[in-house]
Amino acid sequence: MNPLRESGSGQFRQMLLADVREIAMIERRAYPFFWTEGIFRDCIRTGYHCRVLQVPHGAIQAYGILSAAVGDAHILNLCVREELQGCGLAKQVLSHLLDLARSVQTQTVFLEVRASNQRAIRLYTAAGFCEIGLRSGYYPAAKGKEDAVVMAKELPMDNDQLSRGRNFFNRLG
Numbered sequence: 001m002n003p004l005r006e007s008g009s010g011q012f013r014q015m016l017l018a019d020v021r022e023i024a025m026i027e028r029r030a031y032p033f034f035w036t037e038g039i040f041r042d043c044i045r046t047g048y049h050c051r052v053l054q055v056p057h058g059a060i061q062a063y064g065i066l067s068a069a070v071g072d073a074h075i076l077n078l079c080v081r082e083e084l085q086g087c088g089l090a091k092q093v094l095s096h097l098l099d100l101a102r103s104v105q106t107q108t109v110f111l112e113v114r115a116s117n118q119r120a121i122r123l124y125t126a127a128g129f130c131e132i133g134l135r136s137g138y139y140p141a142a143k144g145k146e147d148a149v150v151m152a153k154e155l156p157m158d159n160d161q162l163s164r165g166r167n168f169f170n171r172l173g
């Protein structure tokens, strides 16, 4: 039995610079073309929403990175430790990132995914993302380049957001 699978349920927290070495090791095993430690550090320093799922005092299980600005958000990375894939952790990370996007009044969440990454495309489709376009030759690949599927999901406004919007327009008269 994999001890990581038995180690209980994880909790979300902010990604720290001190996590970057462990994250980069997970990343290298998960992607053929992976982000460097420097890219993760830049994301943290830029103030993106960088989150890790971790068993308390245990290993990092998964992570996700979201950038959000003026109504739009982008999922920049979402990755599950190789030996823990297929246990539902990606769904948890995605749902956490979507909650973060809602908390900063995002209307639309975008992402790009390799056309060959059917596993990820199924994850995003099941969560309500729709394909809105294709970026030709966007990713490096073993043989040349690979297309990116661009996906988007609208986040319906909750009652608080609707009433804040109504108040804003009422004040404008």
Ligand SMILES: CC(C)(COP(=O)(O)OP(=O)(O)OC[C@H]1O[C@@H](n2cnc3c(N)ncnc32)[C@H](O)[C@@H]1OP(=O)(O)O)[C@@H](O)C(=O)NCCC(=O)NCCS
Residues within 6 Å of the ligand: 030, 031, 077, 078, 079, 080, 081, 084, 085, 086, 087, 088, 089, 090, 091, 092, 112, 113, 114, 117, 118, 119, 120, 122, 123, 126
């Ligand atoms: C893609 C990835 C994030 C999925 O993580 P995961 O923890 O295995 O996914 P989950 O167990 O939460 O499953 C979520 C959904 O993904 C899809 N999925 C997961 N494993 C799959 C598989 N082997 N084959 C096809 N679809 C699969 C399914 O739709 C699944 O939902 P379901 O169980 O209700 O059918 C993970 O494989 C990963 O980290 N890959 C490397 C990094 C990567 O490609 N990230 C996405 C970049 S855009």
